Amino acid sequence: MPTRLWSRFVERPSAWFWRRVATVADMPGASLGLFRWVFGLYLLLLELPSWSWLHRVPVALFDPPPLSPAALVPSFPGAPFFAVLDVLLVVCLCAVIVGYRTRAFTAAYLALVLVGTNFNYCFGKIDHGSVLSSALLAGMAWADWGRYYSVDSLLREPEREPGRARTSKRALSLFAAVLAFGMLTAGLPKAWSWIDFDLGTSGFLAWYYPNRESLGRDYLLAPLVPQTPLLALELADYVGASFEMLGIFALVSTRRLWRGWLMIAALFHLANAAALNIAFTQQALVYAVFADLSRLAPPLPRPEALRRALRWLVPGVCALGALRVGLRLEGIGTAAFFTTSPERDDFAGLLLALPGCALAAGLLAYSAFKEPRSDFSR
Numbered sequence: 001m002p003t004r005l006w007s008r009f010v011e012r013p014s015a016w017f018w019r020r021v022a023t024v025a026d027m028p029g030a031s032l033g034l035f036r037w038v039f040g041l042y043l044l045l046l047e048l049p050s051w052s053w054l055h056r057v058p059v060a061l062f063d064p065p066p067l068s069p070a071a072l073v074p075s076f077p078g079a080p081f082f083a084v085l086d087v088l089l090v091v092c093l094c095a096v097i098v099g100y101r102t103r104a105f106t107a108a109y110l111a112l113v114l115v116g117t118n119f120n121y122c123f124g125k126i127d128h129g130s131v132l133s134s135a136l137l138a139g140m141a142w143a144d145w146g147r148y149y150s151v152d153s154l155l156r157e158p159e160r161e162p163g164r165a166r167t168s169k170r171a172l173s174l175f176a177a178v179l180a181f182g183m184l185t186a187g188l189p190k191a192w193s194w195i196d197f198d199l200g201t202s203g204f205l206a207w208y209y210p211n212r213e214s215l216g217r218d219y220l221l222a223p224l225v226p227q228t229p230l231l232a233l234e235l236a237d238y239v240g241a242s243f244e245m246l247g248i249f250a251l252v253s254t255r256r257l258w259r260g261w262l263m264i265a266a267l268f269h270l271a272n273a274a275a276l277n278i279a280f281t282q283q284a285l286v287y288a289v290f291a292d293l294s295r296l297a298p299p300l301p302r303p304e305a306l307r308r309a310l311r312w313l314v315p316g317v318c319a320l321g322a323l324r325v326g327l328r329l330e331g332i333g334t335a336a337f338f339t340t341s342p343e344r345d346d347f348a349g350l351l352l353a354l355p356g357c358a359l360a361a362g363l364l365a366y367s368a369f370k371e372p373r374s375d376f377s378r
């Protein structure tokens with residue numbers, strides 16, 4: 001391709017796209033520090049991964065693909081390997097919450113998650129639920145979300161703010177683009193098969209009935225779904241597919257529209273939890289990384305005030321981490337610390353999805369409302 005055409009049709013659109021994304025997705029470092037507390041405590045208390053149960057699965061089902069890291073091990077690891085994996089995961093997460101060597105421990109936590117999920121997926125069941133949170137952790141390690149409200153902010157030498165802000169902006173831009181394109185790839189297949197102008201088919205019901213009959217998902221508003229008019233279900237198909245494809249356009253428009261679209265996404269997950277009994281709480285909270293939490297908090301504390309706050313936070317997080325480790329060593333490996341079986345864990349996750357998604361939607365709505373009106377050319 002000639003240089004002039006390459007510049008006109010590739011370089012200029014690409015530069016325009018990333019300028020828009022950098023403007024729309026940028027967040028203050030103080031907000032990322034507060035989000036680290038919120039998201040980290042949520043994972044520690046309510047949705048902590050566990051793989052200590054894998055040694056009880058029949059080894060004959062273990063079939064790693066040739067290019068899988070699990071294929072490099074000579075034999076399937078025993079129970080101690082997965083127990084150590086669970087304990088190290090708790091240690092890394094506690095360090096991330098209090099903000100001690102945040103980048104290193106965020107990267108270590110992500111690496112442990114990738115190892116554990118890799119062994120899990122080699123038994124044939126692949127779950128997409130951890131993909132978005134893993135992308136978030138990678139972005140936050142790059143953005144250095146431990147710059148504020150952390151032990152690191154007290155221990156290390158202050159760095160030049162322009163360089164740190166530029167790095168954070170690039171990380172947030174990349175994560176926002178991954179999020180928007182991920183939703184686009186989810187919406188395109190739905191639009192192809194759901195938008196058919198045929199009341200005899202329903203993408204919504206194609207999810208509803210198999211989940212209700214095979215998994216027993218018959219809670220909250222699920223019993224009312226069969227009484228819903230077919231026209232309303234057909235419109236839900238069109239709205240759902242169209243909404244998922246609009247994220248990429250919101251990302252290159254304005255900060256207010258981007259946060260508004262994320263707010264609707266959180267409400268979308270809330271409706272899924274109520275009607276389909278599918279809990280996407282973690283995904284909804286991931287969206288809240290783009291809510292400016294620094295607007296809800298007092299100004300950045302002085303070092304003395306931050307030290308006093310950390311004197312309470314660090315022992316509290318360590319105590320919760322020790323409780324989680326104790327439960328894991330006792331063989332209680334559920335995601336939420338207060339449940340003792342996978343069945344109760346699923347139901348607890350469904351109930352927690354309602355306030356969790358509502359909280360994420362509320363934070364994004366407040367952040368969008370507080371954003372100044374901006375022109376597209378901003």
